[in-house]
Amino acid sequence: MRKAKLMAIILVVILILAACGGSPAAPAPAAPAGTPAAPAGDAGTAEVTFPTGPITIFNSSPAGAPADVMARELARSIEELTGVTVTVDNATGGGGGVMFGSVMARPTDGYTWGSFTAAQIVALQAGLSDDFPLDNFTWVSRIQNDHIGLAISTDSPFSDIHDLVAWAQANPGQLLIGGQGSGSGIHLSSLALGREAGFEFTYVPFDGGAEGLSALLGGHVDALMVGPTIIRPYYEAGQAIMITSTGESRPFAETPTNSELGFDIPFTQYRGIFVQTGVDPAIVQAIADLIYEATLTESFQTYLELVELEREFLGPEDFRDFVLADFADLEATIAELLN
Amino acid sequence: MANLMYGFSLLFSGNNFLVLLIGVVVGYFLGIVPGISAAVSLALLIPFTFGMDPVSAMILLTTIYTAINFGGGIPAILLNTPGTPSAAATVLDGYPLAQQGKAKKALGITMFASGIGGFFSVIMMIAFSMPLALFALRFGPPEYFILAIMGLSVVAGLSADNLTKGLILASLGLFLTTVGMDPIGGGFRYVMSFHLLEGIPFVPALIGLFAISEIFSMMEEASANQKPMEKIDGEGITVAEVKSCRRAIGLGSIIGFIVGLIPAAGPNIAAWMSYNEAKRGSSNPENFGKGELAGVAAPETSNNAAAAGGLVPTLALGIPGSPPLAVLIGALTLHGITAGPLLFERNPEVPYSIFATMIIATPLMMILGLVCIKYFALVTLIPKTVLAPIVLGVCTVGSFAVSGTMFGVWAAYIFGVVGYIFKRFGFPIPPIVLALVLGRMAETNFRRSMLMSGGDLSIFVTRPITVVIMLLTILMFVYPLIKSQIKKRKAAAG
Numbered sequence: 001m002r003k004a005k006l007m008a009i010i011l012v013v014i015l016i017l018a019a020c021g022g023s024p025a026a027p028a029p030a031a032p033a034g035t036p037a038a039p040a041g042d043a044g045t046a047e048v049t050f051p052t053g054p055i056t057i058f059n060s061s062p063a064g065a066p067a068d069v070m071a072r073e074l075a076r077s078i079e080e081l082t083g084v085t086v087t088v089d090n091a092t093g094g095g096g097g098v099m100f101g102s103v104m105a106r107p108t109d110g111y112t113w114g115s116f117t118a119a120q121i122v123a124l125q126a127g128l129s130d131d132f133p134l135d136n137f138t139w140v141s142r143i144q145n146d147h148i149g150l151a152i153s154t155d156s157p158f159s160d161i162h163d164l165v166a167w168a169q170a171n172p173g174q175l176l177i178g179g180q181g182s183g184s185g186i187h188l189s190s191l192a193l194g195r196e197a198g199f200e201f202t203y204v205p206f207d208g209g210a211e212g213l214s215a216l217l218g219g220h221v222d223a224l225m226v227g228p229t230i231i232r233p234y235y236e237a238g239q240a241i242m243i244t245s246t247g248e249s250r251p252f253a254e255t256p257t258n259s260e261l262g263f264d265i266p267f268t269q270y271r272g273i274f275v276q277t278g279v280d281p282a283i284v285q286a287i288a289d290l291i292y293e294a295t296l297t298e299s300f301q302t303y304l305e306l307v308e309l310e311r312e313f314l315g316p317e318d319f320r321d322f323v324l325a326d327f328a329d330l331e332a333t334i335a336e337l338l339n
Numbered sequence: 340m341a342n343l344m345y346g347f348s349l350l351f352s353g354n355n356f357l358v359l360l361i362g363v364v365v366g367y368f369l370g371i372v373p374g375i376s377a378a379v380s381l382a383l384l385i386p387f388t389f390g391m392d393p394v395s396a397m398i399l400l401t402t403i404y405t406a407i408n409f410g411g412g413i414p415a416i417l418l419n420t421p422g423t424p425s426a427a428a429t430v431l432d433g434y435p436l437a438q439q440g441k442a443k444k445a446l447g448i449t450m451f452a453s454g455i456g457g458f459f460s461v462i463m464m465i466a467f468s469m470p471l472a473l474f475a476l477r478f479g480p481p482e483y484f485i486l487a488i489m490g491l492s493v494v495a496g497l498s499a500d501n502l503t504k505g506l507i508l509a510s511l512g513l514f515l516t517t518v519g520m521d522p523i524g525g526g527f528r529y530v531m532s533f534h535l536l537e538g539i540p541f542v543p544a545l546i547g548l549f550a551i552s553e554i555f556s557m558m559e560e561a562s563a564n565q566k567p568m569e570k571i572d573g574e575g576i577t578v579a580e581v582k583s584c585r586r587a588i589g590l591g592s593i594i595g596f597i598v599g600l601i602p603a604a605g606p607n608i609a610a611w612m613s614y615n616e617a618k619r620g621s622s623n624p625e626n627f628g629k630g631e632l633a634g635v636a637a638p639e640t641s642n643n644a645a646a647a648g649g650l651v652p653t654l655a656l657g658i659p660g661s662p663p664l665a666v667l668i669g670a671l672t673l674h675g676i677t678a679g680p681l682l683f684e685r686n687p688e689v690p691y692s693i694f695a696t697m698i699i700a701t702p703l704m705m706i707l708g709l710v711c712i713k714y715f716a717l718v719t720l721i722p723k724t725v726l727a728p729i730v731l732g733v734c735t736v737g738s739f740a741v742s743g744t745m746f747g748v749w750a751a752y753i754f755g756v757v758g759y760i761f762k763r764f765g766f767p768i769p770p771i772v773l774a775l776v777l778g779r780m781a782e783t784n785f786r787r788s789m790l791m792s793g794g795d796l797s798i799f800v801t802r803p804i805t806v807v808i809m810l811l812t813i814l815m816f817v818y819p820l821i822k823s824q825i826k827k828r829k830a831a832a833g
Contacts, residue, residue, distance in 0.1 A: 062662075063382040063669050072673065090382060093540075093742045095520060097533030101744070123536070126525065131533045176791055183525030204480075204790050205523055207783070210665060214602050214658045220479030220791070233657055233679025306675055 050110060050286040054085040057273070059115045060099035062092050066229070066307070067271050070144060071115045073303040074273075077294035095123035100132045108278035110287060113140070116274045118185045118267070121323065125330045126183055137274045139323050141288045142314035143295055144304075146269035148189055149245030149255065150177070151224045151231045153216055154238055160254075161197070161243040161261060164223065168199035175201040178212045178221035188333055189267045190225045193244065196263035216240065227269060228252065229307055251308070266329055270312070272319055288315050343465065346691030349394050350699065358395050359696060362402025363704055369403065370410020373420045373546050374737020374747075377407045377646075377663035385670050393674040394692045400667055401650075401693045402700045405457060407663075408606065408646045409704045412449040412639050417442060417718045418730050420550035424542060425606035425642035427772055428614040430549055431497075432627060432634030439630050442716040447576030447709065448632050449639045452588050454705030456640030459592040460599065460647030461697045468690075472655035475600045480787035481798050483603065485805045487781035489812045490608050490773070493615040497769040505770040508761065512774025515539050516782065523786040534746040543738040543747040544775055547754025548768050550734050555759040557727040575712065580632055587617035587633035591640030598641075599648025605661040606645035607776050613641035619815065647697060654690045656680055 057075060061067040068090060075086035091099040099114055106112035116139065124134065150161065158164040168175040179186040182205040190203050204221055206212035209230055216224040217239060228251035234240035235252055242255040246268050250257060258265050273291060275284065294300060295311050304311055314322055350356060369380040381400055388396035411423030416433030429449065436445035463471070478486075491509070498505020518529045519538030530536055591613040598609035617637035618627040627634045649660035657679035659665040668678045676686050683690055718726070738751035758768055792798035799805050 062378075063385045063666055063673075065669060068669070069673055089743075091743060093537050093744075094533045095536040097536055098742055098744060101533075126520075127527055127530075128533055128536070173793070181525075182521070182523055187525075202790050202793070204787050205525075206787075207522060208665070210658045211603060214476055214652070214656075215479055217656070217658075218476035218479055233677050233681055237680035239680055 048280070048282045048286050050283055050290070051082055051084045053111060054087065055111050055113065056087045056089055056106070057113045057115055058089050058091045058099045058102045060092055060096040060120065061090070061115075061117075063090055066146065066227075067115050067117050069303075069307070070271050073300055074143065074291065074294055077297040077300045078290060080297060080299065081294055082290070095126070095128055096120040097123070097128055097131060100128070100136075103274075103276055104132070104136065106276075108276055110275060110279045110283035112275065113287070114274050115271065116323075117271045118269050118326070119181075121326055121330060122181075122184050125327060125334065134324070134327065136277055138277050138279060138284055138316070139319040140273045140275055140284055140316055141291045142270055142272035142312060142319045142322060143291065144271045144309050145247075145312040146227050146229065146271070146309060147245050147247040147251060148186065148225065148227050148267065148269055149242045149251070149258075150190075150193065151216065151226050151240050151242045152222070153219065153240050155219065156222065158222075158243070161256070164243065165197045165199050168201055172200040173202055175199070175223070176204055176221040177201050177223045177225060178204045178206055178215050179225035180207070180209055180212055181205055183334065185267045185269065186225045188330070189246075189265055192265045192267065192333070193225075193263060196258075196265060197261075228255075229309070232308070266333070270322075272314070284316055342687055342691045343694060345687070346693075346695035349688055349692040350398065350695040353395070355395055355398050355692075358391075358399050359402050359700055359703075362399045363406050363700060363707060366403035366406025367410040367704070367707070370407035371413050371422045372737055373414060373422055373550060373734055374542055374740050376423050376542055376741075377404055377425075378661075378666055379740060380407055381663050381666040381670070385666070385673065388670060389673070393671070393676055393686075394688050396670060396674055397667075397689055397693055398696045400670055401696050404663055404667065405643075405646060405697060405700055406704055408457075408643045409450070409453045409708055411642070412453065412635070413446065413715055416445045416449065416635070417715065418550065418726075419553040420730065420734065421545060424545055424776075425610050425646070426638070427545060427549065427607070427776075428610040428638035428769070429635055429642075431614065431769060432629070432631045434553075435628070435630035436632070436635065437719055440719075441630065442719045443575045443712055444580065444632065445635050446712045446715055448581065448584060448636045450705050450708035450712070451576065451581055452584070452591065452636040452640040453643040453708070454701055455588050456592045456595055456642070456644035457647050457697070457701040457704075460596045460644040461694070461701060463596055464647060464651050465694050465698075468651055468655045471600055472652045472658075475602060475652045475658075475660075476656070477804060478601045478604075479802075480784040480791060481802055482804045482808070483601075484781060484784040484788055485799060485808045485812075486598075486601070486604060486608075487777045487784065489808055489815075490612060490777045491781065492812055492816065493611050494770045494773055495816075496615045496618055497611075497773065498767045501765065501767065504766045508766050508768075509770040509774045512771035513778040513781075515544075515771075516775060516778025522779070522783045523790070532746075534742075534744070538779065539775070540741055540747055540750050541775055542741045543751035544754045545772060546734050546738050547751040547756075548758040548772060550730060551751060551755025552758030552762055552768070554727045554731050554734075555755070556762065557723040557730075561723040561727065576632075584633045584636035586620060587613070587637040588640045590616050590620070591637045592644045595641030595644025596648040599645030599660065600651050602649075602652050602658050602660040603780065604645075605649055606642040609645035610638035610642040611773055611776070613637040616815075619818070650693065650697075653678070654682060654693065657682065 057071045059068050059071045071088045075088050078086045091102040103112055103114040152158055177190050179190055187203055194201055212224050215221045228242055231240055231242055242252055245251050245255050245257055247257055369375045380403055407423055408425055411426035412429045415421040415426040415429040416437050419430055419434040421427045421430055433445045494505055494509045518535055520536050521528055594613045595609040598604045614637050617633045618624050649664050652658045652660055653664045659668050671678050735748055738747040741747040788798050
């Protein structure tokens with residue numbers, strides 16, 4: 001009797017598992033390249049009517065993260081411009097893989113976009129490109145370029161980058177620099193800074209921005225590689241300052257830029273939009289034009305002012321070249337710095 | 340005080356009080372549904388707040404954040420399914436109580452304990468926000484590691500009947516937390532699919548181990564022609580019973596608040612620690628796990644106290660203590676308000692309306708919960724043959740909701756089958772759950788500490804907080820031995 005019961009349970013399990021097989025949500029990484037899109041307009045001619053229906057933007061960051069905020073502001077501006085509904089869907093997890101999978105599972109009609117950041121290029125470089133080869137994606141436009149630099153607490157014995165470098169040179173490997181992630185753009189930026197300024201340090205990776213920040217404010221690390229947007233509230237409260245930064249202008253009056261200091265650090269935190277390969281090139285161009293217009297709307301400009309970012313727009317070709325160059329740079333830098 | 344009055348005036352202006360009431364109901368509901376954790380709920384609701392002013396948005400989100408921890412204990416008691424990860428420890432005694440027909444008592448103590456724990460934390464938070472937030476900053480990687488070890492020592496208490504089996508499962512749990520991208524080295528560990536890049540998903544694992552494994556047991560019982568419960572014990576919780584839990588509630592409030600304060604510790608860990616303390620200090624520890632009211636009171640007090648405690652560093656410093664609080668800060672950003680050390684100065688309407696909300700909402704949720712107990716308890720009257728498929732459906736939807744992919748569902752099913760097998764062979768489930776909660780925290784912070792000290796282990800004994808936590812852990816281990824020695828002596832003398 002007992003055995004029969006166990007068998008019955010096992011059968012039920014098998015039935016449940018079988019019933020769930022062949023789920024449509026399981027992403028197929030194979031690229032459905034070459035399938036021509038069939039938009040409402042005439043795809044063959046140069047003029048396409050886009051958009052005529054709702055658009056979905058998949059986003060690998062959680063609600064409220066900088067890339068998510070950007071996607072939502074973009075969505076709002078596009079809705080204002082065109083009247084079509086734009087939904088932002090947070091497909092978090094898998095180092096961006098869940099988002100890539102979600103985009104790839106949709107039709108190639110140009111109505112499904114993904115938000116692309118420097119973090120994803122790192123994940124792709126780290127091995128995610130085995131599942132999602134780069135040619136699966138068509139890069140449509142870059143929207144922002146966020147800056148990054150070294151922050152210290154105001155309780156720190158250092159007052160500028162020169163103090164810090166001098167101490168680190170006198171105590172090789174003792175200086176602790178925190179940052180988000182290992183092998184990330186932030187990690188590589190730290191390594192590049194050490195190389196450019198000629199000092200040795202220990203990098204302590206943290207999971208999220210908040211963890212690193214509390215380690216900096218609590219004095220558990222000497223410095224934090226981070227963006228000026230995150231530091232600003234602590235700068236204004238007199239708790240932290242930045243002592244280096246990427247970009248052409250100083251984020252804070254006391255913060256010299258890398259070019260002023262003579263450091264060549266290639267990494268930035270860019271954010272943009274991609275679609276899957278197979279979308280009609282005319283539609284890709286239409287999407288890029290739409291994004292271009294959306295970033296010029298008043299509401300988008302207000303948002304950029306609020307987060308203190310400049311619009312650094314790139315169209316499809318330039319953005320593709322930019323991303324591919326970044327991917328190649330990253331590979332070379334990882335090889336050079338991590339060994 | 341004037342600021343707090345300002346908070347109250349905001350709370351009672353316009354539609355804000357209505358927003359609070361909606362938040363209570365929606366939060367309860369979301370808390371009851373397994374898989375929809377606090378972070379997921381808040382992320383889902385953010386778009387609804389776009390049309391609101393920042394204060395109304397914060398009132399809604401804070402109420403939901405608080406109500407979720409109230410709701411999470413309900414399915415834990417009735418269905419062996421924690422509605423939120425922080426209610427995992429509530430399962431241990433809550434479900435046995437429900438099976439004994441005492442669902443009303445278990446739900447009653449849950450509501451009462453949640454209310455007390457939450458209210459205690461709110462008062463502490465309002466009184467001492469800034470100094471407490473600065474205390475929380477003193478926790479660096481070495482402190483987190485020692486705290487995780489203290490948490491893991493709870494395994495011994497959770498597997499008292501069979502320590503070997505408990506340790507085997509705890510080790511398995513620790514091993515499972517190493518799956519995914521190596522947080523320090525950056526390499527991939529056992530990543531067979533990109534879904535595993537960020538590790539074994541915790542919520543589906545929890546749903547599988549507790550709920551789905553129990554569904555198999557339900558089917559077994561149903562096929563054994565067990566009669567469904569015909570009526571529930573009419574009696575609710577009595578004053579004497581609440582009094583008997585006062586130690587558990589008191590300790591749970593304090594442990595919950597302190598653990599909640601520390602970013603990255605939070606309600607999940609607080610609940611387990613308080614459960615263990617309640618058991619260790621109890622006069623009848625052998626009854627824990629079999630349906631002890633204090634075993635429900637402790638984790639429920641603690642997870643609510645910790646949830647409120649987590650708001651301290653979030654509001655005072657802009658450092659979120661847990662994923663749902665990170666979403667809360669994200670929501671503020673979306674409304675154009677920067678969380679950070681100047682929040683109290685620049686946007687006092689935000690923290691003070693949150694304080695006022697919690698002062699009003701916490702007792703309200705307790706009363707609402709106590710009133711609704713008799714309806715919740717009806718679930719225990721549903722025949723298992725009907726209940727099992729419904730719960731399975733809810734679990735499936737819940738695990739799907741975690742990341743919106745079938746991967747979560749598969750993970751939950753696999754953990755369900757594995758959990759059922761464990762139970763058949765007498766392996767206790769709690770140790771593996773505890774290891775899944777703490778494994779990653781222990782590993783990453785140990786390795787960070789080693790980076791900080793250049794590989795010198797003395798970093799753990801040269802910092803005051805680590806030493807205090809270590810001494811407490813040792814004391815917790817030695818105390819029962821001393822107690823039994825004293826008893827023996829007394830017995831010998833007598």
